[in-house]
Amino acid sequence: xxxxxxxxxxxxxxxxxxxxxxxxxxxxxxxxxxxxxxxxxxxxxxxxxxxxxxxxxxxxxxxxxxxxxxxxxxxxxxxxxxxxxxxxxxxxxxxxxxxxxxxxxxxxxxxxxxxxxxxxxxxxxxxxxxxxxxxxxxxxxxxxxxxxxxxxxxxxxxxxxxxxxxxxxxxxxxxxxxxxxxxxxxxxxxxxxxxxxxxxxxxxxxxxxxxxxxxxxxxxxxxxxxxxxxxxxxxxxxxxxxxxxxxxxxxxxxxxxxxxxxxxxxxxxxxxxxxxxxxxxxxxxxxxxxxxxxxxxxxxxxxxxxxxxxxxxxxxxxxxxxxxxxxxxxxxxxxxxxxxxxxx
Numbered sequence: 001x002x003x004x005x006x007x008x009x010x011x012x013x014x015x016x017x018x019x020x021x022x023x024x025x026x027x028x029x030x031x032x033x034x035x036x037x038x039x040x041x042x043x044x045x046x047x048x049x050x051x052x053x054x055x056x057x058x059x060x061x062x063x064x065x066x067x068x069x070x071x072x073x074x075x076x077x078x079x080x081x082x083x084x085x086x087x088x089x090x091x092x093x094x095x096x097x098x099x100x101x102x103x104x105x106x107x108x109x110x111x112x113x114x115x116x117x118x119x120x121x122x123x124x125x126x127x128x129x130x131x132x133x134x135x136x137x138x139x140x141x142x143x144x145x146x147x148x149x150x151x152x153x154x155x156x157x158x159x160x161x162x163x164x165x166x167x168x169x170x171x172x173x174x175x176x177x178x179x180x181x182x183x184x185x186x187x188x189x190x191x192x193x194x195x196x197x198x199x200x201x202x203x204x205x206x207x208x209x210x211x212x213x214x215x216x217x218x219x220x221x222x223x224x225x226x227x228x229x230x231x232x233x234x235x236x237x238x239x240x241x242x243x244x245x246x247x248x249x250x251x252x253x254x255x256x257x258x259x260x261x262x263x264x265x266x267x268x269x270x271x272x273x274x275x276x277x278x279x280x281x282x283x284x285x286x287x288x289x290x291x292x293x294x295x296x297x298x299x300x301x302x303x304x305x306x307x308x309x310x311x312x313x314x315x316x317x318x319x320x321x322x323x324x325x326x327x328x329x330x331x332x333x334x335x336x337x338x339x340x341x342x343x344x
Contacts, residue, residue, distance in 0.1 A: 004166040005153060008125040013168060018132035020165050021046075026053060028142045028156040029065075029129065030170025031121040033094045033179045033196060034297065035150040036065070036139030037164070044106045047138050051108075053163055056145040060228055061111035062138040063096050063179070064118045067130040072097075072118050075105050075136060080184050082206055089205050091120040092127065094175050094196030098183040098226050109138050115185050117227050125170055140228055141178055148235055148300035148332070151176050155301060176294035177324050181227040182209075191215060192227040194324040196293070215327055218335050235297070237304035241266075241311045241333040246340030248274060254340040255312045262309035266299055268292070271314060289322040296325055300332060 006013040008030060017027045021039065024046040029038045037053060039046035041064045051058055064075060069087040072079060076099040083097050101116035110116050118136075121127065130137055141149040142156045150156045153169035160167070180195035182202060190210045191199060203209050213219055214230035244251045252274040255265060265275045268286035283299035284291030303311050315329045315337075316322040330337070 001162050001165065003157065003161050003164055005157065006166055006168045008123075008168055008170040014125060014128040014132055017129045017166060017168055021129070021133040021135065021137065024049075025166075026050065026164040027129070028150075028153070028160065028164060028167040029121075029123070029126045029137060029139060030153070030168055030173065031065075031094075031123045031126055031179075032173060033121075033175045033177060034173055035142040035153065035156050035167075036063075036137070037142040037156075037160070038065070038137040038139035040133065041065075041109050041136040041138030042104060042106065043135070044108050047106060047108045050138065050140065053160060054140065054143070054145045056140065058108075059111050059224070060140070061113060061115075061117060061226065062109050062140050063228065064105065064109065064116055064136040064138055065126065065130060066118060066120050066136050067127040069120060071136065072099065075102055075116060075118060076100055077102050082189065083184050085205055086182070086202075087120070090197050090201070092122040093120070094122070094179040095119060096179045096181040096193075096227070098181065098185055098192065100185055113224075113226060115183075115226055117181060119179055123170055125168060129168070146236060148237055148304060149178065149297045151294070151297045155298075158301075172294070174294060175290075176297060177328055178228070180324070182206075183212075183226055185226075192225075192230060194327050196321065196324065198320045199323060200319055216330075235300065235328050236332040236334070237300050237308075237311065238306045239303065239308040239311055241313055241329075241336070243313050243315045243329060243333050243337040244340050245315065245337055250340040250343075251314060254338065254343050258310075259312070260309055262307070264303055264308055264311050266303065266311050266313040268314055268316075286316060289316055289318075289320055289325060292316055292325045293321050296328060
C-alpha cells in the first residue's frame with residue numbers, strides 16, 4: 001500500500017480524506033493535541049482496522065471526534081448541562097467528555113462500554129473532513145500502541161508508512177499532549193486524563209472535580225477504563241525512563257553519579273549546562289510549560305532507541321499544563337521516580 005501524504009492547505013485534501021473514511025479506510029488526522037489514527041466511528045469493520053494498525057488492546061475505548069457541539073446529541077443521551085457549559089468554554093479544543101452512548105455507536109468504538117468519549121478538535125481541516133464524510137471520526141493517537149505519541153505527520157509516516165491509505169499533514173501539534181478527558185456520567189465530574197484544558201479551568205466551570213487514581217498512579221492491568229491512556233506503561237520509548245525529582249543541583253549530582261555512556265538525560269532548556277558530557281536533550285523551558293507540552297513527545301521519540309540504557313528525566317512540578325506533562329512522563333516511566341534529595 002502506498003501512503004498518501006496530503007498537505008492540509010491543498011484544496012482537495014479534505015475531500016480525498018473524507019472519501020477514504022466513507023469507504024472504510026484509515027486516515028491519520030492532525031489536531032491541536034496529537035495526530036490521530038482515524039476511521040468512520042460508526043463502522044465496526046473500519047474501527048477494527050485502528051486496533052490492528054496500532055496493535056491496540058480491544059478493551060481500550062476510542063474517542064469520537066465531531067465537527068460541532070450539536071452533533072453530540074446524535075451519539076449521546078442524558079447529556080448534562082455541564083457538558084454544554086464545557087463545550088461553550090473549550091470547544092473546539094483539547095477537551096474530551098465521557099457521556100452515555102446511544103445505540104448508534106458501535107461497542108467496538110466504546111470497548112463494550114455504555115459510555116463514549118467525544119470531542120470537537122480545533123483543527124479546521126479535521127472538522128472539514130468530518131463534515132464532508134458525514135460521520136464522526138473515531139481516532140486514538142496515531143502512534144503504535146504504548147509508544148510515544150505522534151505530533152507531526154513525519155512521526156505518523158515513521159510508524160505507518162505503507163500500512164494506511166493517507167496522512168493529512170497539518171504541521172506540528174501546538175498542544176502536543178492528548179486531550180483532557182473528564183467523565184460526566186457520575187454524580188461528580190471526574191478527571192480521567194489531564195491535558196491542554198487544565199484542572200483549574202475545569203473547576204472554574206464545573207465548581208467541582210474528582211481526580212481519578214489513574215492520573216496519579218498505576219492502576220491494575222485488568223481494570224475497566226472509560227478512556228484512553230489510563231492503564232499500564234504508556235507513551236514510552238524503547239528504553240528505561242526514570243524521573244529524577246528534586247532541586248536542579250541535587251538532580252544533577254544524582255545523575256552524574258549514576259550516568260553511564262549508554263544513558264541519556266531529558267531535561268529543561270535551562271538545565272542543559274548542568275549535564276555537559278551526559279548527552280542531554282531539552283524538551284522545552286521549565287518557565288514555559290506549554291513548550292514542555294509541545295516538545296515532550298518529539299523528544300521521547302528521539303529517545304526511542306533500544307541501544308539507550310536509561311533516560312534520566314526531569315519533570316515539571318505544579319498545576320496548569322505542567323500537570324499534564326507530569327502525567328505523560330510518569331506514564332512513560334511506569335511511575336519510577338527517584339527523589340534526588342533523599343539520595344544526598
